[in-house]
Amino acid sequence: MKIATWNVNSVAARLPRLTSWLADAQPDVVLIQETKSTDDRFPVGAIADAGYAAAHYGQGQWNGVAILSRVGVTDVQRGFGDDDPEARIIGATCGGVRVYSCYVPNGRSLDDPHYRYKLDWLGRLGELAAARSAGPFILGGDFNVAPTDLDCWDPASFVGATHVSEPERAAVRAIESTGLVDVIRELHPGEPAFSWWDYRGGAFHQNHGLRIDLLLVDEALGRRATAGYVDRDARKGDKPSDHAPVVAEFDAV
DNA sequence: ATGTCAAATGGTATTTGA
Numbered sequence: 166m167k168i169a170t171w172n173v174n175s176v177a178a179r180l181p182r183l184t185s186w187l188a189d190a191q192p193d194v195v196l197i198q199e200t201k202s203t204d205d206r207f208p209v210g211a212i213a214d215a216g217y218a219a220a221h222y223g224q225g226q227w228n229g230v231a232i233l234s235r236v237g238v239t240d241v242q243r244g245f246g247d248d249d250p251e252a253r254i255i256g257a258t259c260g261g262v263r264v265y266s267c268y269v270p271n272g273r274s275l276d277d278p279h280y281r282y283k284l285d286w287l288g289r290l291g292e293l294a295a296a297r298s299a300g301p302f303i304l305g306g307d308f309n310v311a312p313t314d315l316d317c318w319d320p321a322s323f324v325g326a327t328h329v330s331e332p333e334r335a336a337v338r339a340i341e342s343t344g345l346v347d348v349i350r351e352l353h354p355g356e357p358a359f360s361w362w363d364y365r366g367g368a369f370h371q372n373h374g375l376r377i378d379l380l381l382v383d384e385a386l387g388r389r390a391t392a393g394y395v396d397r398d399a400r401k402g403d404k405p406s407d408h409a410p411v412v413a414e415f416d417a418v
Numbered sequence: 419a420t421g422t423c424a425a426a427t428g429g430t431a432t433t434t435g436a
Contacts, residue, residue, distance in 0.1 A: 174436080175424055199436085201425070226425055227435070271436060309436095363436090364422040407423075407436080 196266035200229030236260030267306035
């Protein structure tokens, strides 16, 4: 199985890039974030033409997550099943693997109420991971957390900012402690492997990025990983997302 | 001057969020 996670920053604005990437990369499953679409407007037709079934959980202007699959999409779960008003997580079973696409709240700043919402939300994500059934499991998405300083282009300039604070990093470690492996980091322990670069200031050109898009997989699946990488080419060219797809491949899945 | 994108509103620019 070849699976990717990609924050597309509006599925409407990114549709040409998305469909050409699907044709090029030929993933089996894609976890999408920031569709900024309602379920009504989600482009199921164009995605079906590309060969993928889709499940979407959207709210409109902000947020919105989806799962695209050419190996089936069943048992779809939208949201945590609580009163969260924001469309930030969707789960489904694809090709025998339970997959979730999540869009963790940004947090804005350490003193913003949204930061508390982010920490609470990461806690609920940890509960979901802990409560999973046995079997192949992948939790991927835009975590809006750079797990270590290696995942940040300039840790000194991020002191006091979100995405690198210790409580956020501890929350990600707590999720991993349920038995999940950060597959890109496992395969490439010393490489930054950034997945996001600000649109501003030529950040991509200077590789001023963060690794905030993660694929967390159960340990048995982690042992079957044959490749894991960031598709930086998808960040180049005309009208890119500010995130690049993060891809992993597994044997015998 | 972080100075760019995307969506929505309101009005052909501004606001909000990232």
